[in-house]
Amino acid sequence: MIKQLEMLLALAREQHFGRAAERLGITQPSLSSGIKQLEDHLGVKLVQRGSRYGGLTPEGQRALTWARQIVGDTRRLRDEMRAVREGLSGHLRLAVIPTALTWAARLTTDFAKAHPNVSFTVLSRSSVEILEQLENLDADVGISYLDNEPLGRVTSAPLYREHYALVCRGDHPLAGRARLAWSDLGDAALSLLTPDMQNRRIINRNFMEAGVTPRAQIESGSTIVLVATVLNGGQATILPEDHARFLALGHDLSVVPIAATRGAPTVGLIAPHQDAQTPVLTALFRVAGRIATDERAGATS
Template structure:
C-alpha cells in the first residue's frame, strides 16, 4: 500500500505518467498498474484518464492529502526505529532559498560534527518551491522566509533577520561610502535576483517605499551570477549582509550597508508540524537553535 501511495504522490507532482515512473525508477506500465490497484483497493476512481494524465478526481485529491500524511508518518516510524537501534543516521534533504545558502552550509557542518552518520542534500530553490518540495515529500525541511508570505502548518525556528547591502566594484563611486540609502540607487546598473524569488519581491517593496521602480537589466536565480557581473565593472547588486560578505571575499568588491526601507524579515528552518518531531528533524531544530543569530 505504501508503495502505491508513493506512486500517487509522484503522479500528482509530475502530472505525467512517464515522468512520474522515471522519478520512481520504475516502468510506466508498473506505475499505471499500481495506480489501478490502488483505485481497486479504495473502491474509487483517483485519476482522470484519457490519452494522457487528466488530473486527479476529487476523491483522488483527498486521497493525495491523506497519502502524504501516511507516507510521512511511515518514514517517521522507520526513522525512529532505526534511531533507537543505531542512533541518528541517514540523510536530511534541505531545500533552501538562495540567499540563505551560507546559513545552510553552517547548519549542515554543525550538525554533521555532532552526528557524523547523518549526511545532507542541500538544494537551492525559491521560497514557493521550498514549500512545494516539503509538501511533496521531496525535502525533509527547508530554510526560507518566516514572516513575509504564508507558510501553512509548519514548525519553525528563526535563524536570523535579513538585512541588505549594496555590492559594487571597489572603483565604483559608492564604494567608499559608510552607508547608502535606497534613493542613492537611482540610475545605477542593477543586476538582481529574478522576480520569482521572494528576496526580489522584498527588494522591490523597498524600492517602492523610496518611490522608485527598479530596472534590472540582468536577472538571475543565482547569486553567483549577480556577483560575477558586479566584479566585471559598473554593475551593482543587493544581497543580504552575510551572503554579500562571503561572495565578495577575495574579489575587488565593496559591501556597503543599505539604510532605511521596510523592516528586516526573519529567515529560518521550516518543517512539517508534527508532535513529536522525527529524531533527525528534532536534532536539526536543536542545531538551528544553537546557530541562531543572537
C-alpha cells in the same frame, strides 16, 4: 499499499506517467499497474486516463491528501525506529532560499560534526517552491523567510535577520560610501534576483517605500550569477550583507551596507508541523537554536 501511495504522490507531482515512473526508478507499466491496484483496493477511480494523464478525479484529490499524510507518517516512523536502533542516522533533504545557502552550509556542517551518520542534500529553491516541496514530501526541512509571507502550518525556528548591502566594483561611484539609503540607488544599473524570489519582493518594497524604481538590467535566480555580472559588466547587486561578504571574498568588490527602512526579515528553519518531530529533525532544530543564539550574541557584542 505504501508503495502504491508513493506512486500516486509521484504522479500528482509530475502529472505525467513517464516522468513519474522515471522519478521512482520503475517502468511506466509498473506505475500504471500500481495505480490500478490502488484504485482496486480503494474501490474508486483516482486518475483520469485517456491517451495521456488527464489529472486526478475528485476522489483522487482526496486520496492524495491522505497519501501525503500516510507516507509522511510512515517515513517518520521508520526514521524514529532507526534512531532507536542505530542512533541518529539517515538522510535529510534541505530546501533553501538562495540567499541563505551559506547559512545552510553552516547548519549542516555543525550538525554533521555532532551526528556524522546523518547526510544532507541541500537544494536551492524559492520560498514558494520550498513550501510546495515540504507539502509534497520532496523535501524534509527548509530554510526560508518566517515573517514576510504566509507559511501555512509549519514548525519554525529563527536563525538570523537579513540586512542588505550593495555589492559593486571598487571603481563604482558608490563604492567609497560608508552606508547607503535605498533612495541613493535609483540611478544604479542593477543585477537582481528574479521576481519569483521572495528576496526580490522584499527589495522591491524597500525601493517603493523610498520612492525609487530600481533599474534591473539583469535578473537571475543565482546569487553567483549576480556577483559575476558585477565583476564582468560593472552592474551592482543587492544581497544580504553576510552573503554578500562571503561572495566578495578574493575579489576587488565593495560591500556597502544599506540603511534599513523597515524591520529586517527573519530567516529560519521550517518543517511540516507534527505533534512530535523525528529525532533527527528535533536535533536539527536544536542546532539551529544554538546557531541563532550565537548570532544574537555576536550582534550585541
